[in-house]
């Protein structure tokens with residue numbers, strides 16, 4: 243009995259801390275067949291974030307600490323309606339392993355964890371990076387509209403899931419892709435639809451060079467239908483209001499060129515490339 247209590251106590255202590263991780267070991271369930279993209283999308287300073295909010299994991303993000311934007315977020319599509327959060331959160335774990343693994347607001351961190359805004363902003367984007375942009379606003383990679391509970395929607399409002407996105411694209415063609423195309427494409431999906439949405443780093447930045455402005459936004463999805471596996475993809479230049487639909491193989495070939503670090507593989511081999 244004592245031994246059990248001790249174990250519970252230790253695991254409670256452990257849960258409050260973030261681990262220094264080099265994989266998505268705590269959240270493989272957000273990738274089809276537990277298979278994340280291969281390493282050709284890894285940035286020089288990566289952070290593997292299992293997005294944790296109100297005691298649950300909601301999705302996974304590969305974060306580029308140098309560009310202070312995500313490379314991609316991976317999640318399961320469960321569209322729904324509900325409220326849009328007015329507050330944004332950050333990832334304490336990006337300050338180091340002694341900080342919580344749970345996403346929190348900047349003010350909670352500065353008030354209760356004795357850290358300065360400058361400490362928070364060292365390895366990630368903060369609210370002030372996004373307050374003075376022209377022609378760009380906060381573009382969710384994993385959008386709140388693809389989730390159907392308060393907490394899962396809330397969990398998308400963390401700046402590690404956000405890139406500076408062309409305002410017109412964000413509210414226009416990309417929004418149409420998220421709302422309409424996804425709904426249409428998933429009509430014959432049974433079980434779960436797995437999504438990976440990412441951003442190709444661009445050669446422009448905002449907030450005094452702190453935050454990269456991606457050149458492209460892309461998305462891909464894979465699901466099972468009654469008769470077969472199905473996959474599809476989309477890409478958009480981040481300075482136009484147009485989304486190009488393509489198959490998974492075409493997107494991977496496109497990203498292989500754009501990232502230039504070898505053959506990109508986004509999904510498990512069972513997801514059809516064409």
Ligand SMILES: *[C@@H]1O[C@H](CO)[C@@H](O)[C@H](O)[C@H]1NC(C)=O
Nearest residue numbers: 295296297298392393394396
């Ligand atoms: C956190 O989750 C619990 C149940 O797991 C729920 O009752 C509560 O409303 C949630 N809190 C917030 C802030 O959403």
Ligand SMILES: *[C@@H]1O[C@H](CO)[C@@H](O)[C@H](O)[C@H]1NC(C)=O
Nearest residue numbers: 283284285306308309443454
């Ligand atoms: C990470 O960000 C840096 C700086 O913006 C950029 O040069 C690099 O290509 C990015 N890497 C990836 C994989 O996105």
Ligand SMILES: *[C@@H]1O[C@H](CO)[C@@H](O)[C@H](O)[C@H]1NC(C)=O
Nearest residue numbers: 322323324325326390391392
């Ligand atoms: C949205 O927020 C309002 C009040 O802020 C609340 O009455 C309503 O239930 C919320 N809707 C959902 C779907 O949570």
Ligand SMILES: *[C@@H]1O[C@H](CO)[C@@H](O)[C@H](O)[C@H]1NC(C)=O
Nearest residue numbers: 352353354355356357358361
């Ligand atoms: C808060 O942080 C500062 C600077 O890191 C340190 O000097 C101080 O002792 C800390 N205070 C508490 C109460 O931990």
Ligand SMILES: *[C@@H]1O[C@H](CO)[C@@H](O)[C@H](O)[C@H]1NC(C)=O
Nearest residue numbers: 370371373374375376449450
């Ligand atoms: C906001 O951006 C403008 C240029 O777009 C710049 O002149 C101004 O200094 C910026 N203000 C702040 C508070 O960063």
Ligand SMILES: *[C@@H]1O[C@H](CO)[C@@H](O)[C@H](O)[C@H]1NC(C)=O
Nearest residue numbers: 324325326390391392393396
């Ligand atoms: C969702 O959040 C809103 C506003 O915070 C709250 O009014 C509502 O009760 C919540 N709904 C659920 C199902 O927790």
Ligand SMILES: *[C@@H]1O[C@H](CO)[C@@H](O)[C@H](O)[C@H]1NC(C)=O
Nearest residue numbers: 422423424425426427428429
């Ligand atoms: C939905 O997809 C089908 C093909 O799968 C296509 O023929 C149809 O035009 C699409 N509808 C909309 C509204 O995009």
Ligand SMILES: *[C@@H]1O[C@H](CO)[C@@H](O)[C@H](O)[C@H]1NC(C)=O
Nearest residue numbers: 428429430431432467468469
């Ligand atoms: C899949 O097949 C099952 C059983 O044949 C059927 O009940 C279900 O409606 C089908 N789903 C779709 C999306 O076609």
Ligand SMILES: *[C@@H]1O[C@H](CO)[C@@H](O)[C@H](O)[C@H]1NC(C)=O
Nearest residue numbers: 432433434465466467468469
């Ligand atoms: C749905 O998923 C569950 C768990 O992943 C699996 O056991 C089941 O076979 C799947 N059903 C179909 C029809 O693929």
Ligand SMILES: *[C@@H]1O[C@H](CO)[C@@H](O)[C@H](O)[C@H]1NC(C)=O
Nearest residue numbers: 377378408410480481482483
């Ligand atoms: C955003 O897209 C619009 C529509 O294509 C374009 O006119 C505008 O120049 C773009 N702005 C930026 C900052 O990329």
Ligand SMILES: *[C@@H]1O[C@H](CO)[C@@H](O)[C@H](O)[C@H]1NC(C)=O
Nearest residue numbers: 477478479486495496499500
């Ligand atoms: C990738 O897609 C973008 C947007 O459609 C396009 O501009 C670009 O030419 C494509 N690149 C390759 C290598 O296919």
Ligand SMILES: *[C@@H]1O[C@H](CO)[C@@H](O)[C@H](O)[C@H]1NC(C)=O
Nearest residue numbers: 280281282504505506507508
């Ligand atoms: C990534 O996956 C592709 C396709 O499976 C493969 O050709 C390539 O060698 C892989 N690269 C790495 C670094 O794993």
